Amino acid sequence: MFINHRYNMKKIILICLATLVITSITSCVGWKEINLSDEPFCKTPIVRAEIKFRIDSANYIIGWTEPEPYDFQPFVDYLCHCRVLQEPIKFAPSTWVKLYDSDNNEYNLGFSKNGGILKKSGGYTYRISELDARKIKELLTKGRNDD
Numbered sequence: 001m002f003i004n005h006r007y008n009m010k011k012i013i014l015i016c017l018a019t020l021v022i023t024s025i026t027s028c029v030g031w032k033e034i035n036l037s038d039e040p041f042c043k044t045p046i047v048r049a050e051i052k053f054r055i056d057s058a059n060y061i062i063g064w065t066e067p068e069p070y071d072f073q074p075f076v077d078y079l080c081h082c083r084v085l086q087e088p089i090k091f092a093p094s095t096w097v098k099l100y101d102s103d104n105n106e107y108n109l110g111f112s113k114n115g116g117i118l119k120k121s122g123g124y125t126y127r128i129s130e131l132d133a134r135k136i137k138e139l140l141t142k143g144r145n146d147d
Contacts (some may be wrong), residue, residue, distance in 0.1 A: 033085050034126065041107035042080035046072055046099045051140070054094045057110060061092060072099060074098035075139040079109075082136075084118065091117055091125070095140050 013020045014019035036042060055062040058134035076099065093110025100106055115137030128136065 015080070034086050035081055036082045036126075039080070039120075041099050041101075041109075044101040044105070046076055047102050047137045048072070048100045049075075052096045052097045056094075056136070062118065064096070067098065072097070075136070078135055078139060082128060082132045084128050086123060089117055089125040089127065091119070093119055097140070111136065115140060
């Protein structure tokens with residue numbers, strides 16, 4: 001009986017280990033590194049932009065600021081050279097940037113509070129490197145401080 005129990009334990013451990021490995025592999029398959037320079041807002045000349053900031057109170061979202069004109073060129077230049085991981089993340093953006101091209105097409109981009117997550121209109125979300133997130137946050141905040 002002791003030998004049979006030992007065999008069953010080894011079998012259970014191997015099954016758990018195999019499940020863990022399969023789960024790890026399948027969770028990484030959804031991640032895809034992307035160069036944002038391939039995005040439509042990077043391939044077309046942007047002619048104007050607006051920025052909105054979320055208004056929070058304690059743990060509640062109260063609303064959004066009115067759209068403000070935004071000096072987009074440094075932001076777009078930097079963002080379009082970022083490499084990001086496409087990842088299914090749910091979050092509430094704290095900043096929205098709306099870019100317009102010469103044909104008046106809109107490109108809506110939402111950013112997390114620290115600039116480390118990007119949500120594109122169409123539902124795609126991307127994780128941005130820590131270094132790039134700091135620079136993007138700086139560029140987004142600069143747009144607000146230039147009033």
